[in-house]
Amino acid sequence: MRPKAYSYVRFSTPEQMRGDSLRRQTQAAERYATLHGLDLDDKLTFQDLGVSAFRGTNEEDGHLGEFLALVESGDVPRGSYLLVESLDRLSRQKPRRAVKLLERICEAGITVVTLNDGREYTAAALDDDPLALLVALLVAQRAHEESATKAKRLREAWEAKRQNAHKVPLTKIAPAWVRLRDDRQGFELIPDRAAIVRRIFDMSLAGKGHQAIAEAFNREQLPVFGRATHWHRTYIKKILGSSAVIGEFTR
Template structure:
């Protein structure tokens, strides 16, 4: 692989980053992305800026009206990168217009611009060519006035659109008893072509009734899913097989008795929240009678109350553990299902009886391996430069090979006595190893330079949380792992955990957690 030298290392041109945002699917299907991207490329070329083509910030289909792009979107990641100094002061941010950054109230929108400029970043609005810096905002009243006017116009446009959409949906909700709100409906129904009502899909409705009947007969949700998978019962939904969670949702779904609860969407703290409104009885055709529905939910609610542990997250790999055979999520199960039972990780596909091999991996072994190797994982942070990482791996392997050779020579000297040839060979190998280790140290320093401060700080937080005194904060360890890795493959055939680094796609680090047991 040819070593890549970043273009910024060849020039002293200021570094520039582009930010692209639009809020609707229609804009994504249209020309918005191309237009904003090409405008940034043209400006950078004309003004001698080094536009980063790897670290781009795009909020596609994200609204800026309530600050979602700042709170949870890629704009928030840009601001964090500036805060951690991964994006240096003196860099440039290229945006189509100020309303791409924010459509909040004018005062809040200008605060976002000020925050960026006060960090030493130059902001350029490509539609009018205006340049904003901290000095410009301080010394040019016109610039601040323009920013406020643009923010006011953008906010009013978004507010007006929100009112119109809200009024339209409110009118739809008022007429929901006589006309469907949309084509959305449960999997056992379909909307008529004239969109006037829903029709029952008979064979699917029979499956729904069977689920309720099996539950009343004492079958558990997992057993029902497993039975359906073994019988190859057609599943209606997006999953590849029947799963306990789908059965659980179906049993609690009031649409089985015809009821529907419309929701309205509100944005709180940059996050959208669905707020329920009044329930509409008879909105859907009922496939289950109310008495059966109530009996089943009385049973399942009783089970959940008795079985609830009330404890928080109990698995540090929650949401990360993946099956080595099929790639599905591995979930926590308690062997025996009772308090004091041994917790294991099991492939969800295998657990549902949908085809994968059923193997149990003790969570205790996995957690012990992760805790005891936290420092090793931190030291193994891979570079974002693939060629540099390969060079380090090659040097490390060479160091191990030379060390093995030194041990062999020392053993031979012990058996054969002080042979001059062996002593000379030992000295040459020791000199070679010292050179190799200097190379390794230099490569590790270069790799550290390629890592963002944010990644290194997160890795440090993981080590601190893992090495803290008992009881450990499992949720914090899981949160830091989710920031560092895309997944952790629980490779039970080899007894290893493979950590897939988020910041360096394709790079993995493996640790041993033990060997699979026959009784697992």
């Protein structure tokens, strides 16, 4: 019986979905499994797409955490393989925590394979091969420093935006009844949507409930905001309770 193998794919930003990252990581796992006689599970795959590993989100709330739970429950059997493009797909946390995660997986009887260099990490390798542990530590150090630098630059960029917020909007994201002006120097109301918001408040002040307002708008076939197909009482309630209607907006 061939050893079971599982693929784990991760990248941090949604933009990478439009690139080559998903195909590259997926095909690398398939190729490795074929060359090494592994039974790659094509139904139970683990993907954290657009999920950061800098603060361990993929481990705590993502599909990597699901894989770890299945390992601990025995649903992923000892002797299985976890195929990843590089160790930085597993974690970009501080080196000690990243290596600790690798050790946790290996000590559960799972072989971690890094597809970019073909290296296999097992509990025995980490115990007996100083180079394996050193490589893992160096990769973790590099990955964490890269992510920390990106995070620092992002904070600085947003700080610069905040300092200029009185001149230039921080973001084009706005309440559904507001849009960024063509000159990108401020926002303006969308007249028909602003009228609907005003009407919601007028109807509420007249004693109409959330459900009654939504039903009235649906009967009149008023265009909804966003991708919804009909007006719902919860959205009416959201608008009535939003401070954005008086000009406050926090993203």
